Amino acid sequence: MNKKANLPLLMMASSGMALALPVAALAAEGGFIEDSTATLTARNYYFSRDYSDIVGSPAAQNKSRAEEWAQGFILNFKSGYTPGTVGFGVDAIGLLGLKLDSGKGRVGTGLLPVQEDGESADEYSRLGAALKVKLSKTELKVGELQPNLPVLTFSDIRLLPPSYQGASLVSQEISGLTLQGGHLRSTSLRDEAGDDKIRALIPTGSVYRRTTVSDGFNYAGADYAFNQNRTSVGAWYAQLEDIYNQRFFSLKHSQPLGAWTLGANLGYFDSAEDGNELAGEIDNQAFYSLLSAKRGAHTLYVGYQAMFGENGLPRVFANVTPLGNEVPTFEFAAPDERSWQARYDYDFSSLGIPGLTTTVRYITGDNVDAANAGGRFEGKDWERDLDIAYVVQSGPLKNVSVRLRNVTARSNYRTDIDENRLIISYTLALF
Structure with a gap:
């Protein structure tokens, strides 16, 4: 689901998904295209953490500061649904992070990936998509997910948000009651280009x-x-x-x-x-x-x-x-x-x-x-x-x-x- 990409490619990829469905379905009023939305978020993030009295794990004792500055872009595309009793749609997300300032002794902020040489990467990116299927007030998603659950809270607290790969089911057939379930097989961390x-x-x-x-x-x-x-x-x-x-x-x-x-x-x-x-x-x-x-x-x-x-x-x-x-x-x-x-x-x-x-x-x-x-x-x-x-x-x-x-x-x-x-x-x- 994930691959290296740049921002223009991310936009083209999400738009291309719409073209993959039948034209008649896409053109229907209130359908795939009519209810689609896309947003682009630009996020500039400076993070500085000084460790003034180092105790605890040996890893923490090897550095006294983490400080980085980065620019991120988050593209979110959400389609509507094809008409009919069962509706189909696609959600897609594209992420790009750019290093503005860092150094070998200042990495580890969670803004940027850390390479084998101890330096942070100049840039990193991810692209993911999920197929969604809706019947009445029940929705199934398979692919790239960003769940927000009490047992897995959506943790968008750095430059780019994390995501997970798997399947989720949300049902709201009864007024006031929301039922959810799912299986996640892997994750893309907030400072990673791939999944693990x-x-x-x-x-x-x-x-x-x-x-x-x-x-x-x-x-x-x-x-x-x-x-x-x-x-x-x-x-x-x-x-x-x-x-x-x-x-x-x-x-x-x-x-x-x-x-x-x-x-x-x-x-x-x-x-x-x-x-x-x-x-x-x-x-x-x-x-x-x-x-x-x-x-x-x-x-x-x-x-x-x-x-x-x-x-x-x-x-x-x-x-x-x-x-x-x-x-x-x-x-x-x-x-x-x-x-x-x-x-x-x-x-x-x-x-x-x-x-x-x-x-x-x-x-x-x-x-x-x-x-x-x-x-x-x-x-x-x-x-x-x-x-x-x-x-x-x-x-x-x-x-x-x-x-x-x-x-x-x-x-x-x-x-x-x-x-x-x-x-x-x-x-x-x-x-």
């Missing part, structure tokens, strides 16, 4: 272990929304074959109360080893809660998260989770960790500056079952995040978004981090 088998990341003590490969990731789940969509519950099962299996349960609720809107997001994971136990025994139970209160331009959050068992929360490698206290720098998901969060969001439109928003967040964790050469000890960590984002509201730069993130993260069992990110992006609707 899927791996797991398992927190154990002071180390996050990247495991051996698996032959596939299987999942099935249900989400049900009711109470005028203010309340939803979910139940999911996931299996990374021969590594881990996982159960997930969730509850979300939003409650208007006068001028306030109160919210609750609760979740529970239960994970264990699977099949041939290629990563050994796995034992984790994870609970999280994130409560919110919104009034006008102000939103306050408080969160509590707890890990139980011999391991931290296992997940697919290079993938984030819906944990309430997980952020892009620290996960607060180490063995036995307890963590608390306070967060404040503000929308400056109430002050006459539409498009400007900010988030301030502080998370602290303790009770980590950590170890070093001196023996076992209690691990502790904390992180402070400041996000400022602005979307241009008018003029020739309308809809250009600028986001700045500044992070300070400290720990007594893993590497301290000072981090800055600057992301400038613009999405153009082609048709």
Whole structure:
């Protein structure tokens, strides 16, 4: 499904897929062409991460900084469906990443592939497509997928998004109920041109272990929304074959109360080893809660998260989770960790500056079952995040978004981090 390509070829390839279907079907009102959309996103990404007190794995001790600057292009094409009881269509994605600045001692940001000589690649690209089939309110996709699931969250947090190769099924035949299932056989990571088998990341003590490969990731789940969509519950099962299996349960609720809107997001994971136990025994139970209160331009959050068992929360490698206290720098998901969060969001439109928003967040964790050469000890960590984002509201730069993130993260069992990110992006609707 994936191959090296440049941006013009990506556009031609997605357009060519439309020509492959019968002309009569394509021309039908509300059909393949009539309902097709295509967007091109340009994303400029600067990433800097300084390691000020290096501890943890030997690999981390070999460098003190990761800093790169890159330009990415993301082309998304989504066709409509051919007419008839069963509709057919095609989704396609083309990705191109270009190096603007890097160096052998500064690689590893996740923006660019790292070559055998230790340098980052000058450019990389991917092209993928999925055939989709729709019957009533049930849709099957086979090919290049970008699922967004509680057990496999869509992790578009670097220059280019990751994708997976396999099959997925989504059914919404019953009002409020969404059923999903699928099998994924391989993945294209956010900084890779090709595809590879899927791996797991398992927190154990002071180390996050990247495991051996698996032959596939299987999942099935249900989400049900009711109470005028203010309340939803979910139940999911996931299996990374021969590594881990996982159960997930969730509850979300939003409650208007006068001028306030109160919210609750609760979740529970239960994970264990699977099949041939290629990563050994796995034992984790994870609970999280994130409560919110919104009034006008102000939103306050408080969160509590707890890990139980011999391991931290296992997940697919290079993938984030819906944990309430997980952020892009620290996960607060180490063995036995307890963590608390306070967060404040503000929308400056109430002050006459539409498009400007900010988030301030502080998370602290303790009770980590950590170890070093001196023996076992209690691990502790904390992180402070400041996000400022602005979307241009008018003029020739309308809809250009600028986001700045500044992070300070400290720990007594893993590497301290000072981090800055600057992301400038613009999405153009082609048709």
